Amino acid sequence: MTDITFTDQNFQEEVLNSPLPVLVDFWAPWCGPCKIVGPIVEELAKDYAGKVKVGKLNVDENQNVSSQFGIMSIPSLMLFKAGQPVKTMVGAQGKESFKKGIDEVLASA
Amino acid sequence: MYDVIIIGSGPAGLTAAIYTTRADLKTLVIAGNRWGGQLQLTSVVENFPGFPEGIEGPKLMENMRKQAEHHGAEIIEKDFESGEFAKSPFTLKTTDGKTFESRSVIVASGADAMWLNVPGEKEKIGRGVSSCATCDAAFFRNKNVVVVGGGDSAMEEALVLSRVANKIYLVHRRDSFRASEIMQKRVRENEKIEILFNSAITEIFGEMKVEKVSLTNLVTNENSEMPVDGIFVAIGHRPNTSAFTGIDVDEKGYIKVYDHNKTNIDGVFVAGDVHDREYRQAITASGFGCAAALEAERWLMTKKSE
Numbered sequence: 001m002t003d004i005t006f007t008d009q010n011f012q013e014e015v016l017n018s019p020l021p022v023l024v025d026f027w028a029p030w031c032g033p034c035k036i037v038g039p040i041v042e043e044l045a046k047d048y049a050g051k052v053k054v055g056k057l058n059v060d061e062n063q064n065v066s067s068q069f070g071i072m073s074i075p076s077l078m079l080f081k082a083g084q085p086v087k088t089m090v091g092a093q094g095k096e097s098f099k100k101g102i103d104e105v106l107a108s109a
Numbered sequence: 110m111y112d113v114i115i116i117g118s119g120p121a122g123l124t125a126a127i128y129t130t131r132a133d134l135k136t137l138v139i140a141g142n143r144w145g146g147q148l149q150l151t152s153v154v155e156n157f158p159g160f161p162e163g164i165e166g167p168k169l170m171e172n173m174r175k176q177a178e179h180h181g182a183e184i185i186e187k188d189f190e191s192g193e194f195a196k197s198p199f200t201l202k203t204t205d206g207k208t209f210e211s212r213s214v215i216v217a218s219g220a221d222a223m224w225l226n227v228p229g230e231k232e233k234i235g236r237g238v239s240s241c242a243t244c245d246a247a248f249f250r251n252k253n254v255v256v257v258g259g260g261d262s263a264m265e266e267a268l269v270l271s272r273v274a275n276k277i278y279l280v281h282r283r284d285s286f287r288a289s290e291i292m293q294k295r296v297r298e299n300e301k302i303e304i305l306f307n308s309a310i311t312e313i314f315g316e317m318k319v320e321k322v323s324l325t326n327l328v329t330n331e332n333s334e335m336p337v338d339g340i341f342v343a344i345g346h347r348p349n350t351s352a353f354t355g356i357d358v359d360e361k362g363y364i365k366v367y368d369h370n371k372t373n374i375d376g377v378f379v380a381g382d383v384h385d386r387e388y389r390q391a392i393t394a395s396g397f398g399c400a401a402a403l404e405a406e407r408w409l410m411t412k413k414s415e
Contacts, residue, residue, distance in 0.1 A: 031244040032149035032167030036142075059247070070318060072248045072339070073235035090235030092149075094142030094188060096205065 003045040004055030008064040011057075016083040018053055023102065025056040026066060026076045033092035037075040040095045044102070052079075052102060079105050110210045111137045113405055114201055116189045117217035117349075119146025120391045121381025121398035123173040123182075125215050128402035130180035134409065137209060138177065138184040139201065145170035146219050147346070147382075148391055151262075152243040152269055157391050166243075169391070189218065194355045194374045212412070213376045213405045216353065216364060217398060220346035220382040220389075225257060229313030230340075237319025237339045242266035249274045249339045255322060257310055258343035259283060264292035266341045271301040278335070280305045282327060313340060348383045361386065370401040376412075378405050 006014055006024055015022045025041045027034035038056070045054035059066040059074060069078060069085055077098060079087040089101050113129045115122045118140035129136045148154065151166035160169075178184060187203035198210045222240045224230055230238055239245040242256070246269050254274050256267045259281040267279050279296065284306045286293050296302050305324070311332070312323040321336045348363045350356070357365040357373040364372060364384040372379050380401035381394035 028244075028247070030152075031241075032145070032151070032165075032170075033143065033241065033244060035167055035171075036144060036149065066248075070236065072237055072318065073239050073241075073245045075244075076235055088235065092143040094186075094204070097142070 003042050004053065006055045006057040006062070006065070008062040011062075011065045014053070014055070015080050018080070020051070020053045021086075021105065022053045022055070022080040023048070024078045024080065025054075026059050026071045026074050026078065027056055028059050028074055031074050034075040036092045037077070040098065041077070043095060044098060047099070048102065051106065077101075081105065110198060110212070111135045112211065112409055113137075113213050113215060113402075114139060114199070114209060114211035115215045115217055116201070117141065117146070117219050117381065117383070118144040118174070118184065119148065119170070119217065119219045119381060119394060120173065121219070121383075121394040121401075122146075122215070122217035123170070123177045124395040124398035125217060125380055125402040125405075126177035126182040126184075127173070127180055128399055129215075129405065130177065130182045132402070132406045134406060136182045137211070138182055139189045139203060139209075140184050140186050141188050141218075142186060144184070144186050145174070147222075150222075150241045150243060151265070154391060189352060191352055191354065194353075194377055197376060199376070213378070213409055215378045215380055215398075215401045215405055216356070216372065216383055217380045217394075217401070218349040218352075218383045219394075220348045222342065223344055223347050225310055225342055225344065227310060227312055229315070230342075233313060233315060233319050236317065237315065238313065238342070239339065240342050242269040242341050245339075245341075246270050246273050251275045252338035253336070254278070254339035254341060255280055255310065255335070255337050256341045256343060257281070258345070259286040259288060260343065260345065261288045261292050263343035264288045264296050266343045267296055267302050268292075268299065270341065271299050274301065274339075277302045278305055278337070279303065280308050280310060280324065282309050283307070310340065346382065346389070348386075350383060370397065370404050376405075376408060378408075 077089040112134035115138045148166035153163040155163040190204045193200040250273045253276045378401040380397035
């Protein structure tokens with residue numbers, strides 16, 4: 001497993017304090033499209049190893065973080081840079097589409 | 110070279126794949142980035158025979174996929190981009206630039222949910238605007254929401270939301286629903302759901318998230334504003350046919366059917382919501398998928414003997 005599990009407890013440390021940009025997959029077990037996105041996120045974790053930290057956050061079990069960042073739709077992929085959410089991608093999309101979003105943020109140094 | 114390429118991975122596409130693989134035809138399913146079709150966005154499916162207690166939509170699709178794979182279907186999660194249907198074998202291209210050749214094709218690309226196309230909607234998708242109550246209802250605990258639409262999916266969205274939300278306004282353009290009677294009854298008997306007929310949402314307001322909507326009464330033309338936290342859109346579907354150059358479609362964009370499940374192109378067959386504007390059920394899509402597969406099999410046999 002190359003991807004990480006984020007929680008209300010470790011979010012500050014793992015995401016907000018991370019020196020690398022962080023991609024967070026907000027998901028829940030009862031969400032069909034989340035199951036489509038899950039394996040894509042695992043591939044993204046491999047593709048961006050060393051460049052972006054990638055992990056998942058279960059919105060059922062971690063409601064503080066979810067509401068703090070205004071998650072109202074899942075799956076939502078949120079990219080954090082220097083502790084700030086800089087990009088949100090909502091809904092099931094293809095890997096290429098997610099990559100485009102991530103690359104845009106990485107390019108804008 | 111494939112015997113059959115199936116474009117789409119909803120009930121129509123995957124049922125077709127089960128039949129073509131069992132007929133020993135080399136089969137590729139171009140499943141799309143979001144494989145599994147509309148059932149991936151539903152909760153319990155109660156009207157698919159064989160599951161007396163109902164089955165979760167995503168689970169049903171996972172089962173169908175496993176069944177198709179078990180019989181040897183090759184499934185790729187890429188989007189179909191374009192096809193060369195003017196000469197045989199057909200050449201199909203996916204969005205990652207790969208091309209595939211096949212003797213026959215089954216188009217089962219389905220339909221996608223439509224949005225309202227009103228000001229304020231697009232920028233608030235994921236910020237209170239949704240087309241999947243099953244996915245997003247949990248974020249609207251004790252909140253007030255609007256559901257737009259008059260068919261079974263609108264009823265289902267309203268009912269799913271009623272388990273957690275405080276109040277649901279079910280907004281519909283006409284003065285009656287076209288949903289099935291059992292779904293309408295459940296909605297009418299649900300005290301959290303208020304039905305607003307002859308009404309349309311004309312604008313969605315809010316800074317970071319949905320805060321209120323503007324509602325127009327289509328009979329009196331009166332406008333009112335309603336504070337709400339969420340809007341769930343279930344106003345129907347549009348067939349996914351824009352990429353099929355050379356294949357006949359009707360005035361609404363559905364693929365034109367000749368003789369049950371044939372398109373205007375010899376060797377290209379069609380199944381499911383991409384041509385079916387009448388029934389649009391999981392089980393009818395499966396049925397159409399089965400029929401198209403049998404027809405493709407017959408067609409390939411005639412070609413071989415020629």
